[in-house]
Amino acid sequence: MDPLIFLSLVIFLPTLGAIGLLAFNSKAVDAMRFYSLIVTIVTLLLTFQMWTEFNPDIAGLQAGGKAIDAANPVSAEWISGWKINYSLGYDGISLPLVLLTSFISVFACMASWSIKKLHKGYFILFLLLESGMLGVFLSLDFFLFYVFWEVMLLPMYFLIGIWGGPRKEYAAIKFFLYTLAGSVLMLIAMLMFYFAGDTFSLPELAQLGQGRHPSGATMDNWSQLTAFTLLFIGFAIKIPTFPFHTWLPDAHVEAPTPISMILAGVLLKMGGYGILRIAFPLCPHGAHVAANWLVAIGVISIIYGAFAALAQTDFKRLVAYSSVSHMGYVVLGMGVWQISQDGSFDHWSMGMNGAMFQMLGHGVSSAGMFFMVGVIYDRVHHRDLNQFGGLAGKMPLYAGLSAGLFFAGLGLPGLCGFIGEIFVVLSAWNKSAVLAIVAAGGVILTAGYILWTMQRVFLGPEYKGPHGEEITPINAREATVGFVLLATAILLGVYPSIMFDMMRGSMALLVESLEQGYQVAEQAVNGTASLTK
């Protein structure tokens, strides 16, 4: 199949599924549930097909096992007057995230059995959301990326606003406003690039930013820094890092369980992906100048998020703040731009790989944690940590699965959280030992709040909170979700190469081209300086 059509099918299959849902009778709830689950599973299989086609020897962008270049453009003209193309493709950076998206979507869909009203609208919006997420990771045109990025917001607003908790209206609009503010900044940066490079194509704009555009067009360092700042704020809101994180606890807490899983598992990764795909390659000089700030923001997020999590009494809020803390490692890993004396950038490369792996690991573990919180919330209808206790006796399987997933979040060796954190902390050591120690201190805090939480929820003699009589062991559907997520966490923890093999080539290429791009920009500055002398 033509790669463009195949990738379009991957993106728009959920949309077609959503259109198909219109034909269902609103009362056929189970039919709609299984139908949506099948749509998400088929999408997952299609992304597996992308994985089998993936050729790890091609470091650059590819589709259908062949590299994307001038001879093999996987694109179609969209808005010709503005040179906007519908171009798709993936590389070792986007493919793992595509897999994560379709994987989490399946289990979020399985978790959607807990939705109790307006099922039809819910599943339509859910599937539209999945299309938007896949589109973001697969588009290679800035404009297309932007459209998908925004399209995702519309279903998300309603999913939180209609099916959310008591403060859903506030949480939904706050999420929407924050993200839209970031998007507008991104839009301005997009215009800067469009008028500098006369194109929206991301690979071409990357060439422009890295000073190797065929036409010789470049972007001066000042514009690069401005553009990087605009883009970074836009993406940092999504990640979210301190001080742009305040939408996250509200949105995650008020969203229904499956949507919290998607938010934590996939949406936060878009911020990191945006930095890797757009902010870094398009403005390497700006990124280099800002690298120290990234590191500082990352470390502050880690520590701040962990302390905030320690202070929570709401179970879901605690998990939400742990996301802020864990995503801090991603920013830290990307910011350790340190080149050793012999010109190698192994440490930075390690940090970038670690950041990427941290995104995947956090995607699995945080989705699992939110799911586990949702399971108990469905039974006892509260999330107050101080009113739990003794669940291990009443729900042993649940307690076991939760413990596994929480340990994965904690970063226990052998589970997925460990790999990313250790890579990032080790690479940070090379840049600054103090930072590494502080970042590692975050791990201790994480262990602190997670163990304390487990003690308050699962241990203790007996459950004394409200609705104690409704506590039943978890059912087969819930156990399946828990098992698969835990198994994935273990798989990623003991055999991380399954992901590293995919991303290694692309990451090396990215790091190398960034460094070259920076050198070109730096030489341009020095050259002008020597001329003026």
Place this chain on the structure above:
Amino acid sequence: MFSNLLEQLIAETTLTSLCHFVPELALSATIVVLLLLRLCWSIDRWIPAYVTALAGALVALGFSGFQLLNLLDGRGELSSARVEVNGGETSLRVASDVQTVRIVSGASDEVAINPGEIIVTVSGGDGAASVGAVLTFLNGDAAQKTLKESGQRLCAVMLAGSAETKLPKDGISATLESHQHFGGLLVFDQFGAFVRGLLALFLVLMIALTVLTGIPDAEDGPDFYTLLFGATIGMMLMASANHLLIFFLGIEMASVPSYVMVGFLKGRRESSEAAFKYVVYGAGAAGVMLYGISLLCGLLGTASIPEVSVQLGAMLSGDGFSTAEARTALLAVLMVFVGLAFKLSLVPFHFWCPDAFEGASAEVAGFLSVASKGAAFALLVRFSLALTGGIEVASDTLAGVGVAIGVIAALTVTFGNLAAYGQSNIKRLLAYSTIAHAGYMLMAVSALIVIQAAGSGVAGFDVAGNSERCVEGLLFYLFVYLFMNLGAFAVVALIRNETFSEDIDSYNGIGWECPVLCSCMAICMFSLVGLPPFGGFWGKLVIFASLFQAGHIHWFLWVLLVIAGLNTVFSLFYYVRVLKAMFIRPRAEGARRVDILPSMGNYALLIAIPVLLLGLLPNSVTELARTVSRALFE
């Protein structure tokens, strides 16, 4: 002598001018028919007024669409031409669907017009004889205009065909016949045709809406449609004004019926109050504007906009404040802007807008919100181009005017968005949203003036191309604004017919009772915010792009860009508030179930689907807008 002149004038008017303004004639004829049907034999008892009105509006839409297509077709049709030298004869064969060729002067002996081809034969001597031939191709005015470049190409072909003849480079030149009609009162060009087509389209959709909602009852139908048509004719005249007299007449002709329509809900106190407020403000603004026009005419000795343009350009090119005349001229320009600012409800001339919208029925409010804005922006663009048209060197004064308009735009957008927060009545909310959107569109005009004021002063800056983008953005925005704003007002009107309320609180929970209507509302609202994949996003993007480019001329436009971006975020809140009421809030206890007819849902879909399509596939409309705006700067 005099009778000759008169004959010529009559011939010109009837033969060329009138046929360019058939849509206006069709609307006028409809008014006459409507009134006749009422006066004679009360036929309107049997034929509802809306049937006549709809027929008339459709005819006008058909004509204006046809004219626009014709104008667009007139471009670049002289694509292939070849020269045959045959003994003493040189013949030029041009592939064209041009209907007639008039040889104004020159030595060509014979002109043959075959279908799709014109053959001009020149005998006696070499091809150089045809140098003197000045051809006028008559097929719409745009064709004549583009002949300037086509003529060059023609000449090159002739050179290639017969190497030994020595034709000068600009051997064949086309005379540019004026687009001006009725002795220069009106202008007929692509820009005008586009806006008039838009107005006709809006009129048709508007009448369809009134049929669905039944707001003028059978008794009032002819009166209402007469007013509606009269206002539309005024707006169409505004779009083609080429003379300050028509400028004023057009605005008044559009305004006076609007005053009456606002007060059309007889017996409602708010309605009369709103109409009265509107009249007082309107009369004041018109007076100021008329004073400005009289100053301008007295100062420059002419009221024809092209001539005003040339003289103003000369006056303001240097340091604009050096002479008393220049200062007076600027004052006059300012006064004219006041009149336009009132029509566009710009801060600080916006006070009438929320009251008028609240007092008027939703249908009339929609009409005021869309059509009168469209026409006023067309007029503003024409006036701005007149202001800057004669500029050769960069003018700081005019850049200052552009920046001042930008400041007004920033104030308007910010005020509109902030004031919309606290509204509990949906029509007042939409009124403030209208104010805000006028601000966004005004930003394009601000960028246009700043770019034009640069003249050729900035190296490497494509003045014409960037000016085109400003107008392109404005036209696209107007196009999509027509649908998204009409959609919003239509849903308000349709729901009002069911719930008898226009409070946002009364919308609680109805999203699940009439999902089609409310989904259409959601599409229109998100488009008004400017979110992809809806048309409003594309309009905003083009305007933002033109602001970004204009920032290279004056830094303030970058500030304006940031303000526009921030306002987009602000505006989200109150648009979403309506959707929140519809979809998130629960339905009030014991509220009557809202049950709309399928035809109403279909109408809403008819309006909302173009909004979505304009966002997903903006290509054809954006190309159309670009072509139309390019013709302005040729």
